[in-house]
Amino acid sequence: MHGLAHRESESGEGTYVTTHAGAEAGSAITITEGPRGVPLLGNLPAFGKDPLAFFERLRERGDVVRWRFGPSPALFIAHPEHIGELLTEVENTFDQPDLGIAIRTLLGNGVVVAKGRDWRRKRSLVQPSVRPKQVRSYAATMAECAVALADSWDDGRRIDIKKEMAALTQLIAVRTIFGADTAADAEAIGRAMDVAQQEIGAELSGIGALLPDWIPTPGRARIKRATAVIDAEVARVVSRHRDGGEDRPDLLSRLLTARDETGAHLSDREIRDETVTLYIGGHETTSSTLVWAWYLLSRNEKVRRTLTEELDRVLADHEPGYDDYASLTYTQAVVKETLRLYPTIWLLTGIAKEGATLGGTRIPPGTRVWSSQWATHRDPRWYGDADAFRPERWLADDDAEPAEKIPEYAWYPFGGGPRVCLGTRFALVEAVLVLAVLARRYDLDVEPEEIRPVPSLTLQPDREVRARVRARGSEGRS
Template identity: 85%
Template sequence: MAVHTGPDARARDGERPTGTSAQKPAAFVEGPRGVPLLGNLPAFGKDPLAFFEQLRDRGDFVRWRFGRSHALFIAHPDNIGELLTEVERTFDQPDLGIAFRTLLGNGVVVAKGADWRRKRSLVQPSVRPKQVRSYAATMAECAVDLADRWTDGERIDVKREMAALTQLIAVRTIFGVDTAADAESIGRAMDVAQKEIGAEFSGIGALLPDWVPTPGRARIKRATAVIDAEVSRIVSRHRDGDTERPDLLSRLLAARDETGARLSDREIRDETVTLYIGGHETTSSTLVWAWHLLSRNPRVRDALTEELDRVLADHEPGYDDYASLTYTQAVVKETLRLYPTIWLITGLAKEGATIGGTPVPVGTRVWSSQWATHRDPRWYGDPEAFRPERWLTADREEGEGAGPAEGTEAIPEYAWFPFGGGPRVCLGTRFALVEAVLVLAVLARRFHLDVTADGIRPVPSLTLQPDRDVLATVRARG
C-alpha cells in the first residue's frame, strides 16, 4: 500500500502525492502556517473536520501545532494501525482536558497502564457477546414500543426520538431502571456535558490551566453533579435489593479483580457513565444519520426493507436474527463510515515511538481522524456516496478496523475504525452495533422516514451530532 512521503510537484499543483511503500521511513511534511502562541488552534476550532481533511490532503504525515505543542497528523491506515496497536507501549493516552475528565473521571477510556488493564478486565465481561445477547430483547422491546406510538403522516424530530429511545435502552440495560425520569434527567445532563466538552476541546479552553474558571466549565460541573447524583441513587438501590439483576451495573458491582478487590464507588460511577455514553450517545447519533441517509437514498432504503421483509417475515427481530441481517449491518457500517460518532483518535509519543519507521519525538501528540480517513478516495470509490454494498462481503469481527473481503472494494485494515482499534478498542462495540441494527430493523420494517431538514451539518463535540433538529414525516409501509 502506498503512503505519502512528502510534497512533490503534484502536491504543489494541487494533486495529492502518491508516495512510496509504507515500509520506507516516513518524511513528515509541514502543515498550514499557524499564528503565534495559538498555532493552528483557531483553524482547528473553527471546523475540526475540514481542518483534518485539509491536513490529509497535504500528505500522510503532517506536522502542525496545537497551541504551542508539537502535533503530528497521520492519515494512512497502516500508520493509524501503528498508533492504535502501540498504545500502552510506545504511545500513551493523552490528557484530554478538564472537561473530559470531569465527566468521565478515570474510567477505562481514560485510565492508563496497570490501572487500565485492571479496569478493562473488570468491565469487559459485562459486554461480551453472551451478555449482549441478554440485552438484545430489551433493545428490540423498546423499539417496538416506539413503533407502536408512531402514526402514518406524523411529524417527528428524529434526533429527539432516537435520543429518547436509546436513553431508555441505556437506563434499562445499564442501570436496570425503567422510569422516564431516570432517562430524562441523565439524558439532559449528558447533552450539556458533551456539548461543553466539544467546545472546550476545540476552543481556547484547551490551552487554559485546569484552575481557570470559565462559564463552560461551570456548566459541565453542574451537569456532572446531576449525573453523579442519579448514579449514586441507582447504585444504592441496587445494593439494597434482595434479588440479582441482569443489568450491566449489577455485573460491575459483583466484579472482582485478580486480588479479589471490587470496584470502588468512584470507579463504579466512572464506568457506568462511560458505558452510558457508549450505549446511548453513539447509537443515537448513528441512527439519526442512518435515517437522514436512507431518506436521501431510496434505492438503499428499498434494499433494506426487502431484506427485513425476507429475513423477519412476521416476527420482530432478536439477537438470533442479527447475523442474517447482513444488509442492515452494512447500512449501519456505511453510516458509521460517513458519520463516525467518534471522529478523532490521539496518542502521546513515549520513548521509542515511531510512525512509518521514523522516530517521533517524545511528547509529540499524534492525531488521526476517522472522518478524514473514512472519506479518503484512495480507500473508497466515490467516498461521499452512501453505498452499503461496500460491506456485504465483510468477513472480519466488528470493531477490528476491517473492511470488506475480496469481491468488493479492497479496503485496508484501519481505513474503517469508528470504534478505534488495538488493545483500547471500544469495549461496547458489539453492544452498539447490535443495538443500532435491531432498532433500525424494528422501525424500518414498519416505517419510512422522509427527512425534510436540509443542509444538516455534523458538529464535532464528544460525539458527531447533527447541528439542528432533524424533522421527518413518518410514512407507514403497506
C-alpha cells in the first residue's frame, strides 16, 4: 500500500492540496473539501451531468472527499483500504441505503436490496443456486448458445454487437434461469429491461433522486410499465414451473424448492424479486462486459492476437467447456481487464451507522459514503498506464505473482465483503466461455467511432456498436 502522499492539483476552481490517507491500520484520514455546490441541490447538477467524470475529479482531490448529494452531506472514498472497510462492514457499521424508487420498482425487495435478517435469509436461499457446482452445470448451456450464434454469422457480415450480445445473454439467462423448455419472451423482457435501465440512470443522477416516492414523474411511469411487462412474463413462467411438477435443473426450480431454516419457502413475490435479480445479473452485466471486450479487442491488435493464440493452443479442435475455464488464463485476463476499464457496476454506496469508522476516523451516523469502481479502477497509483487495455497486468510472472502489485479492493466490479454479488462466478464463466467460442472463429472489427459509457443501472454503450464479422478462416484457419 502507498503511504502518506501530498500533491497539488489544478482545476477551474483554483489550486488545492489533497492528502492521501496512510495504509496503516488505525491511521487517521484527512477529509478534503470537494467542489462548492449550489443551494439545495449541492453537487447534484455536476454529478448528474457526468457521474463518471465527477467521481474522477473527486478522486484527484483526495482519498476521502466531502461533497453534497442534494442537501445531504456525503463522502467519496477512493483508497482501496477505505473501500474495503465500507464493503466488509456493511450490515455492521454501515447500512445498505435505500437505492431509490426506480431500483425498488424493478428489483422489489430482492437480495440486492434487502437488509438485515431479511437479507441474510434470502442470501442463504439464493446462494446454493449459483455455487461453483451449479455454475458447472450451466456452462454447457452457455457454450451451446454461443456456438449457435457463431454458426449464424457469415464472413463479412455487419452486425450491431450490442444487439447480438444482448440477444445471446438473454437466451442464456432464459435457459439457465427458466429452463430450456420454458420459452420466456426474451425480446419483450429485453425491451422492458432497456427502458428500466434508462430510467434508473436518469432517476439516480437527476432531480428525481431528491423527489419523494409519492411524486409521479414520466420516468417513474415508464419504469412501472416496463416492470409490469417483466412481472407478467415471470409470473407466467413460474406458473408453468409449478404446474410441471418434475424436477428441473434450472435456477428457478431451485428457488421454488429452497427452504429457509424454519422450513419456509420463498413467497411468490420473493420468487419474482429473486428471478428478476438473477436475470439482470445473468444477462445485463455479461452482455455489457462482452460488448466492451469486443470494443477493446478491436482497438488492440496485439491483445487480440495473443487471445486467439491461447484459444488455438488450449482448445485445439473442441469447443470450450467448464473444464477449460482454468486453462484460459489470458481469456480470463481479457475479461478482468475489460471489467477494470468498463466495470458493469460503477457505483456503490453505504450509510454510516453508530460506530462507523474509516481509517480510524469516526464517521458521523447518517453520512452517505460513496465509492466508484470507475474512478478507483483507473487510479494511476494502482495501475501503470491506467487508461491502457493491458490484460497482461493480471497474469502471474515466473514467481507466480501478479504482474502488477494491485491492492485488494483496487478492483471490485462485483462489490465485495458480505454483499459481494452472488452471481460473480456465473458472470465470469459466462463471459470467458462466450468470448472463447466466438473469438476462436471470428474477429469483430468495430467501426472507428468512439463509444462512450452511459451510467445507468449498469454501464452501457451510448449507441449501437457496429462491427464487421471477419472469419479467422479467411486468414488461413477454418
